[in-house]
Amino acid sequence: MAPLRTPEERQARREQSRQLETRIATVLRTGVISAAVLLTVAQPWIVFQDRAHRAHHLSVGDALRRLPELDPRAVAAVGVLIIVATPILQLLTSAVLFWRKHDRLYVGLTLMVCVIIAIGALLTGGGH
Amino acid sequence: MIICLDIWSAEPELHYSARMVNFTPGFEVAILLGAVIAGLLGALLGLGGGTFIIPMLTALGVDIRHAIAVSIVAVIATSCGAASSYVRDGLANIRIGIFLCVATTTGALFGAGLNGVLPVRALYLIFAGVLGWSGIIMFRKRGRSADRLEPAEDAPGGRLRLAGRFYDPSLGRERRYVPSRPGLGFGLMVGAGTVSGLLGIGSGGLKVPAMDLAMDLPIKVSTATSNFMIGITGLASALVYLERGQVLISLVSPIALGVLAGATLGTRLLPRLSGATIRACFVVVLALIVAQMLYQGLT
Numbered sequence: 548m549a550p551l552r553t554p555e556e557r558q559a560r561r562e563q564s565r566q567l568e569t570r571i572a573t574v575l576r577t578g579v580i581s582a583a584v585l586l587t588v589a590q591p592w593i594v595f596q597d598r599a600h601r602a603h604h605l606s607v608g609d610a611l612r613r614l615p616e617l618d619p620r621a622v623a624a625v626g627v628l629i630i631v632a633t634p635i636l637q638l639l640t641s642a643v644l645f646w647r648k649h650d651r652l653y654v655g656l657t658l659m660v661c662v663i664i665a666i667g668a669l670l671t672g673g674g675h
Numbered sequence: 676m677i678i679c680l681d682i683w684s685a686e687p688e689l690h691y692s693a694r695m696v697n698f699t700p701g702f703e704v705a706i707l708l709g710a711v712i713a714g715l716l717g718a719l720l721g722l723g724g725g726t727f728i729i730p731m732l733t734a735l736g737v738d739i740r741h742a743i744a745v746s747i748v749a750v751i752a753t754s755c756g757a758a759s760s761y762v763r764d765g766l767a768n769i770r771i772g773i774f775l776c777v778a779t780t781t782g783a784l785f786g787a788g789l790n791g792v793l794p795v796r797a798l799y800l801i802f803a804g805v806l807g808w809s810g811i812i813m814f815r816k817r818g819r820s821a822d823r824l825e826p827a828e829d830a831p832g833g834r835l836r837l838a839g840r841f842y843d844p845s846l847g848r849e850r851r852y853v854p855s856r857p858g859l860g861f862g863l864m865v866g867a868g869t870v871s872g873l874l875g876i877g878s879g880g881l882k883v884p885a886m887d888l889a890m891d892l893p894i895k896v897s898t899a900t901s902n903f904m905i906g907i908t909g910l911a912s913a914l915v916y917l918e919r920g921q922v923l924i925s926l927v928s929p930i931a932l933g934v935l936a937g938a939t940l941g942t943r944l945l946p947r948l949s950g951a952t953i954r955a956c957f958v959v960v961l962a963l964i965v966a967q968m969l970y971q972g973l974t
Contacts, residue, residue: 568762571769575759579935582752586932590707593928594700604698606920607927623928627748630931631913633755634906641773652835656773660907663780667911671787 567644574640578633585626592619698925707929714937718757719945720957721901722879723750724934744921747913752931754906756938761899765841772903778861779908782868799972802870803965809884810961844946852893860890879905880964894950
């Protein structure tokens with residue numbers, strides 16, 4: 548990006564930065580609110596469900612498989628997955644927004660973070 | 676006790692048994708309330724909350740393997756809950772966060788690769804010393820005037836354009852800042868990430884002092900940007916733990932709900948508190964982390 552010379556250019560860039568912040572905040576907020584709604588619905592349902600059901604110590608993956616039965620644990624599992632997916636969306640949204648702003652440096656840095664995380668997950672996950 | 680917040684470290688020493696706690700409604704309410712406190716402190720101090728969640732769960736009889744896996748998801752929940760407000764309010768600096776995430780993720784990957792090569796106990800002790808020293812310096816800076824940090828209007832923040840501004844309700848005015856020594860901050864974050872990867876410890880306790888001391892950022896920006904980063908850096912571990920089936924839905928559901936509520940409270944509290952108060956709280960929690968590290972190193 549070229550250096551800024553006039554107050555108008557600086558103001559325009561500040562506005563661009565505000566838009567970037569607003570959009571990333573919207574992505575985060577959407578993820579958080581969606582997850583919170585699902586968990587708020589599911590948690591009391593889990594607590595007050597039949598005790599025999601609650602004896603199961605299900606993983607998130609196992610719980611998800613119960614989604615067709617409308618098991619509250621499956622609803623909670625969807626909420627948990629939304630939480631974990633939110634930073635992924637946060638990164639991808641950042642990369643797209645930086646790209647639209649022609650900010651190649653930060654497009655590169657954001658994608659670099661994505662690649663490093665993917666390598667880390669593959670190496671660690673593959674090692675076990 | 677092994678704390679493990681954003682890691683690609685080797686598997687910590689697990690003391691796994693088939694014993695699991697009984698999920699009574701009382702137990703679930705207890706962990707929900709504990710998670711609210713963890714989320715509040717995590718959002719306020721940029722720590723993620725795993726420092727509090729793992730000891731709480733293991734004290735309640737939960738196996739450490741499940742406690743660690745659940746805490747990773749809780750850290751991401753705290754991060755998302757806090758960052759959604761901090762980014763909107765301009766407290767979290769996205770460019771600084773992305774720039775430093777390159778360092779922490781690279782360091783964590785490097786540290787995971789080094790696992791088994793370096794003496795872990797000695798690293799715990801060395802790192803306890805480094806964090807203890809950071810805590811002392813942060814404590815000494817608690818009375819620092821906010822005015823000393825103000826740069827000129829429209830300072831660009833160098834080629835990386837890391838300068839920022841935010842409205843500080845505790846001062847009743849807008850504050851501007853330009854990070855000092857971003858190269859040093861980046862280097863420290865690589866080191867912090869490496870130690871995280873090696874030891875499987877959380878990095879909020881490392882990120883905030885690095886931003887506060889090396890980059891001379893306002894403490895509120897440091898904790899808010901740390902919150903922005905910890906969700907991203909915790910991702911790889913969370914994906915691995917989910918794939919392994921270690922994240923139990925009966926544990927993670929109340930805890931995620933609790934930390935989201937706590938993080939929301941924390942984000943409302945942070946802007947109103949003075950920098951000195953936040954710094955003092957952070958130093959107290961840092962002292963607890965140092966104690967945990969010393970315990971790890973000496974036992």
